[in-house]
Amino acid sequence: MPQSPIELKGSSFTLSVLHLHHTDPALVRSALAEKVSQAPAFLKNAPVVVNVSALTQGVNWRQMQQAIAASGLHIVGVSGCKDEQLKRLISRSGLPLLTEGKEKKPADNVPPQAPAVVPTVENLPTKTRVIATPVRSGQQIYAKNCDLIVTNNVSAGAELIADGNIHIYGVMRGRALAGAGGDKNCQIFCTHLSAELVSIGGVYWMMDQIPGEFFAQASRLYLQDGELTIQTLN
Numbered sequence: 001m002p003q004s005p006i007e008l009k010g011s012s013f014t015l016s017v018l019h020l021h022h023t024d025p026a027l028v029r030s031a032l033a034e035k036v037s038q039a040p041a042f043l044k045n046a047p048v049v050v051n052v053s054a055l056t057q058g059v060n061w062r063q064m065q066q067a068i069a070a071s072g073l074h075i076v077g078v079s080g081c082k083d084e085q086l087k088r089l090i091s092r093s094g095l096p097l098l099t100e101g102k103e104k105k106p107a108d109n110v111p112p113q114a115p116a117v118v119p120t121v122e123n124l125p126t127k128t129r130v131i132a133t134p135v136r137s138g139q140q141i142y143a144k145n146c147d148l149i150v151t152n153n154v155s156a157g158a159e160l161i162a163d164g165n166i167h168i169y170g171v172m173r174g175r176a177l178a179g180a181g182g183d184k185n186c187q188i189f190c191t192h193l194s195a196e197l198v199s200i201g202g203v204y205w206m207m208d209q210i211p212g213e214f215f216a217q218a219s220r221l222y223l224q225d226g227e228l229t230i231q232t233l234n
Contacts, residue, residue, distance in 0.1 A: 009128060016202055018073070023059040025067035032071035035206065044072045053080025061089040109128045128164075135174065136162065147183075156196060165189070176201075188221040189233055203228050 022028060036043045049069065049187040052059070068075055077098040078090050087097060129143040131150045137157030141148065148162035149168045158174035160166055163181040168190040179186030184201035194216050196207050200223050211230060218233040 016048050016204065017051050017067070017079070018044060018048045019054060019162055020059075020064070021054050023057055023064075025063040028064065029067035030074065031067065032141045036071050036073070044070075045074060047074045050075055050078045051080040052078060052086065053082065055083075055086075058083075059086065061086060062091065062193065065093060065095075113205055127182075130160075134170075137174075142180075162186070168192075177204075182228070184223045186222075190220075191218045191233070192216060193219040198228070200228065 009040075013141060013156065018032075020028060035059050048068075065075065070072070075095060077096045079098040081087050081097055090097060092147055127146040129141075129146055129148050131141055132152060133151045135141060135150060135154040135158040137155045140159040140161065141150070143162035143166075144165065145163050147164040147167065148160055148168070149167045150160065153170040154160060154168060154172045154174040154176075156173040159177070160168070160174065161177045161180050162177070163183065163186075165186050166176050166178045166188045168176065168188075171192040171194060172190045173194045173196065176188050176190070176195055177199040178188050179199075179201035182201055184203075186200055187199055188200065193214060195210070195212065198205050198210070198221055200221060203223060203226065214232070219230055220233045221228060221230050
């Protein structure tokens with residue numbers, strides 16, 4: 001029997017979610033252009049899901065879609081849509097309506113537990129990739145299904161990607177993406193944080209979003225309630 005020309009398999013991808021907070025396409029386009037210019041290697045031609053849950057009034061979807069595309073981003077779906085008319089417009093534009101996974105909420109009257117300062121041995125992956133040489137501009141290091149440890153400097157324009165945690169024992173000027181497979185429990189540890197971009201589980205900060213008091217300092221980043229959080233690394 002001849003082999004089929006196609007094969008359909010299940011898989012998972014980490015996508016950035018663009019949350020819209022304004023219905024003016026011109027304002028959105030301007031804000032996106034500024035963001036893309038700050039990290040073009042990460043955002044240019046990047047696939048995104050557009051979340052419209054915060055929009056409380058009508059939006060010209062055709063113009064909004066054009067504004068987002070003009071910034072270089074590629075819309076792969078739309079989430080958070082509650083308005084039936086907008087749903088129809090989105091469907092007619094050829095985009096799927098998606099439902100984002102929701103994080104579990106703590107039970108009533110049970111205070112949420114703060115994340116551990118240091119991951120325990122039991123929580124560490126079974127393997128770790130260690131890079132002892134400098135990571136130069138244009139290089140990309142990927143640690144699949146494990147932690148990544150870099151014991152040297154990371155230049156601007158370099159990219160570190162790990163499905164687990166990322167540790168940088170040097171000056172970090174490039175991009176660090178931990179939890180690339182979607183694990184939101186991963187963390188980033190850095191002895192000198194001057195990164196162009198940091199990301200955990202698809203939630204990211206550009207350089208200008210890193211609080212100034214932590215810049216060029218030893219820092220730890222993790223997600224708390226779905227938001228990036230940073231503290232001094234002691």
